[in-house]
Structures are given as structure tokens and as C-alpha cells.
Amino acid sequence: MTLALGxxxxxxxxxSDLANTLTRAGLRTVxxxxxxxxxxxxxxxxxxxxxxxxxxxEAGLAVARSRAAEKWLxxxxxxxxxxxxxxxxxxxxxxxxxPVMDALRADCGEAIVLVTPAFPExxxxxxxxxxxxxxVPLNESPLKDHPLNPMRDSNLVRVLARQSKTQxxxxxxxxxxxxxxxxxxxxxxxxxxxxGAAIIDAVFxxxxxTVGLVAARHRLSVxxxxxxxxxxRALVSTGKVRSAAASNGQGTAVGGAAACLAGSCSQATLQxxxxxxxxxxxxxxxxxxxLTDNGEVERALAWARPRLAEGPVLIASSSTPDQVAALQARxxxxxxxxxxxxxxxxxxxxxVKSGVRRLIVAGGETxxxxxxxxxxxxxxxxxxxxxxxxxxxAVGADAGDMLLALxxxxxxxxxxxxxxxxxxx
Numbered sequence: 001m002t003l004a005l006g007x008x009x010x011x012x013x014x015x016s017d018l019a020n021t022l023t024r025a026g027l028r029t030v031x032x033x034x035x036x037x038x039x040x041x042x043x044x045x046x047x048x049x050x051x052x053x054x055x056x057x058e059a060g061l062a063v064a065r066s067r068a069a070e071k072w073l074x075x076x077x078x079x080x081x082x083x084x085x086x087x088x089x090x091x092x093x094x095x096x097x098x099p100v101m102d103a104l105r106a107d108c109g110e111a112i113v114l115v116t117p118a119f120p121e122x123x124x125x126x127x128x129x130x131x132x133x134x135x136v137p138l139n140e141s142p143l144k145d146h147p148l149n150p151m152r153d154s155n156l157v158r159v160l161a162r163q164s165k166t167q168x169x170x171x172x173x174x175x176x177x178x179x180x181x182x183x184x185x186x187x188x189x190x191x192x193x194x195x196g197a198a199i200i201d202a203v204f205x206x207x208x209x210t211v212g213l214v215a216a217r218h219r220l221s222v223x224x225x226x227x228x229x230x231x232x233r234a235l236v237s238t239g240k241v242r243s244a245a246a247s248n249g250q251g252t253a254v255g256g257a258a259a260c261l262a263g264s265c266s267q268a269t270l271q272x273x274x275x276x277x278x279x280x281x282x283x284x285x286x287x288x289x290x291l292t293d294n295g296e297v298e299r300a301l302a303w304a305r306p307r308l309a310e311g312p313v314l315i316a317s318s319s320t321p322d323q324v325a326a327l328q329a330r331x332x333x334x335x336x337x338x339x340x341x342x343x344x345x346x347x348x349x350x351x352v353k354s355g356v357r358r359l360i361v362a363g364g365e366t367x368x369x370x371x372x373x374x375x376x377x378x379x380x381x382x383x384x385x386x387x388x389x390x391x392x393x394a395v396g397a398d399a400g401d402m403l404l405a406l407x408x409x410x411x412x413x414x415x416x417x418x419x420x421x422x423x424x425x
Contacts, residue, residue, distance in 0.1 A: 004241045005047040005231060006073030008066050008104075009084040010096065011364040012371050013408040014225075015051035016379070017388035018084045021225040022047050023381045025232035026243030031392065032378040033371055034065075035072045040377050040396055046241050047232075048073065053368035055086065056149060059095035063103045070104055080219060081108070082231060086364075086408075087117045087124040087224035088138060089131055089156060090149035091163060098163030101222050105166070105196060108219040112191040114171075115160065116211060118202035119226030122387055122411070125203045129157040129170045142267050143410060145321040156199045166196030173201040180213040187214070202226065209233050216240075225388060253425045254393075254403050256357030259304065260314040260417050263344050263366025264409030265324050272362070273316050276417045281307050285317045287327050290343045291336060297346045304347075305354055312421055315347055318363075341365050345373035352399050358424045360405045360417060367406040374399065385420045386412040 005027065009015030012033070019031040027046040035050060036042065050069040054062035070081050083104060091097040105113050118126040123134045133141035137154035144151045153159050161168040169190040175182050183200070190198055202208050212230025215221040216238070221231070235241040260280075262273055276282055283303050289296040304313050317340050319327065327336050348359065348370040361367045375398055382391035382403075388411050394402040403424045407416065 002077035003046065003048055003073065004078075004235050006070070006076070006078030006081045007047060007049040007084055007228065008069045008073070008081065009049055009051050010055040010062070010100070011053060011086070012051045012367045013364040013406045013411075014084055014086055015049045016390055016392060016406045017408060017411070018225045018228045019049045019379070019381045020384055020388060020390035021229050022049070022232050023390070024384065025229055026236050027232050027241060028244045029381050030378060030395075031381060033376055035069050036377065042378065042395075046235070046244070048076070049084070053372065054096060054100070055090060056365065057096070059099040062096040063099050066100045067103055067107060070107060074108075080216060080221070080231065082228055083220070083222045084228065085117060085222060085224060087119050087122060087226070088133070088143050088151055088410075089117045089159060090151065091159070092149055093162045095163050097222065098160055098165075101197060102165050104220055110218060110220045112187050112195060113197045113220050113222055114187070114200050114211060114215050114218065114227070115156070115197055115222040116200045116202050116227055117156070117224040118208065119224050119229070120203065120205055120208070121226070124224065124226070126156065126199065126201050127173055127203055128201065129172075129199045130154045131156055160197060160199065164197060167194060169195040169198045171198050171200040173203060173207070176201055176207050176210055180210050183210060183214045197222075205229075254357050254401050255425070257308040257355045258312040258358035258360075258421055258424065259308065259351050259356045260312060260360040260362070261344050261348055261366065261370065262314065262316040262318050262362040263340060264363030264407075265318050265321060266409030268412065269318055269362045269409045270320065271414050272412060272416045273314065273318060275414045276314050279418055280312050280314055282314045282316065285315065285343070287317060287319055287323070287336070287340060288330070290317065291331050291339045297343050300347055301350050304351065308351075308354065308356065314417060317344060317366075337365065341369035345369040349373050352402075357399070357401065358403045358421070360407070360420045360424070362407045363409050371404075371406070376402070376404075379404070383423050385423055386416060389420075391420075391423055
């Protein structure tokens, strides 16, 4: 296997988003969970997205895992490696975006790294180095209230500079609109001044195409799925990859019982849960009981098992930002988050043992915990449910043939769960 593009994603839902984007752009793509084992059989593909659960762990561990992934990808011929991060740049001042970027840059010998979380299709744009969600800066949007990595500053030059060892510069929109050569000249000027990373503005899809053409000549880039779209289009337009017709990747129907798990506390997911209550049975867990009463998981399973034969069910641990803050104040942020993730993983494992073969998971941290528990080593990318969320067919799962959907909390429309179930047959 000789890869045209290697990708390292810092969470599983983000990896699915990127794999979906690359597939739509014409690249044959596989998503793996962690660095693949040598005996995992993968089809001939153009791109591999290695999914890590590294966004919110200790920075040194995130760096070690990312370096191992890069080594594997470079060993399969990837001349360019993209480090995929969240489109809201979720990262504290301690990392992990900056430390991982610094390590990967040092390993590949890159003089300057292009960085942008812009993805206009999903309402994420960068202008003068500031990240916007729709019409407002990130720090004024509801997305600022991530329970683990709250974002209070929309100026990405400042944000990245606080966590990176290198100086951070800016490639502004007027430069981008002048085309790839103007961007290359600006990067050369910044690199000549000792600047090792540059936030690049992108407001329209055509800006991503310019970014992709430039980034494809470098060995490393950092960003959300938008920069992946630009890279994929650059690889196709320059003839380095022959565009493949997007396959739905689903093959034969899987059947079996279906279940939804929601751990995200985003406004989008809370709305989606509320809409789901009108069409399928929904159980809301008590987060305090999850942390203090070992019986909460069994209560959920006892509620779900008899209902599975009748149709899909949804179990949610999601809460409002105020409720999350109160829970963290009582039990500690890390302890609360870990306990809820593991409870959802316990539920997922038991549901699969009870015959669930179609599983929808909302929330990046929750998805990571569930997939790790199920021991799924990789996925084939299938039909798109919503922007950034494909149907995934498990590869090498102990439970056999399974379909999953892993949704970042902010993704999808109000009817997401119904839409997903309709495509997962």
C-alpha cells in the first residue's frame, strides 16, 4: 500500500468526519482505530485516517501516540500527513494541538506548518486569524462551552502561540485570494523570520482549494476536515490521485437490533434527543447516580433489553452546560467525565452482547470510549448521514458485522437520530 495522504485525528468522531470528507472528494479512504496491527487486512486505498483518542489526555501521551501514527503512515508512503483537530480548535493552553504539532513538525523537518480549522460548509470560517461559528466569533457562540476544553478566545494566533514552542504567524484572506503562489511567498517570508506555524484564513470553499494546493507540497498540515477537503481536491486536480466514485461502503444489510447512545452536552445533541423522544423510547440517565450508584448502568440495561425487539432505543447521559458545571463542581471535572464515558461504554458493550448490530453514538469522548470498549480496529466509510457524519461498517470487530455512526456533538440536524437509523439497514 502506498498512500497519497496520511491523517492523524485526535478523536474518533473527527476522524469519521474527515474520512467522510475525503471519500466525498474522491479518495478511497479507510478509518482505523489507533495504529493498525500488522495483521489487520486493509483494502487498497488512497488515504488512511488513524483515529486517536488524544484530544484531552496528558500532552506527552498525545505526542507519543501521534508520533507512532505518523511513523506508520510515513512507512506506507504518505508524503503528506495531516493532523486533524476539531473545527472549534478544542485545546487548553497546555495542549494538545501545540505540543503534537511541534513534535510532528520536528519529526518531518517541516520549516513552517499551515494551520486552519476552517470548514465553511459547516459554518466554521477564519478571518484575520479569528475563528467564527456562523456569524459570531467562537468565544461568543454556544460552542465555547465544551465541558473539557472550553474556548474563550477566538484569536487562533494567540491560542496556538500559548501552547506551542514556535512563533505563530498569519496568512490573511487578501493573501489567500491572490492564489497559491502568493500564499507560498508569504509562508517563505514567515519561515525566514523563524516563524514555524501560520494560521491561514479561509472563508469560502475556494479558499480551502488554495490552501490544499499549498499544503500538498508540504509534509505536514494541521486543521479540521476543511483542509482535508482542500488536500483531497489538490491531489485529484494535480493527477496524483484518480478520483474514485464514492461507494456507500455498506455492502449487504446488517439487520439486527439498533440503539442510540448520547453523551454529548452540545445544544445540537440536546435538541436531537428532544426530537427523538417523539419517535423512539428515550431513557435519560441521572449523572449523579452514574457516579455514586453502580446500579444506574443495570437500570438502563434492564429498561433497554425488552424494548430492543420492538425497535431502536436511545439512552442519554447528556446535560445542559449549567448541569455539567454543577456536576463537575461536586465530583471533579476529570472524574465526572471519565465515569460517564465508562458507563456509556459499559452500556454499549452489554447492548452489543444482547444483539445490537447498528449503533449510533453522539459525542466525541463518548464515541471514543465506546469504540475502544468494543475493540473495533477499523471502519469502511459509507453513506453520509449529515455533513461530517458517515455510516461506518466495522472491520475486524469481534462482534462480527456491525454498522456504526459516530457523531461529534455539534453535528447533524434536529432529526439526526431518525436520519441515521433510516440509512443503517
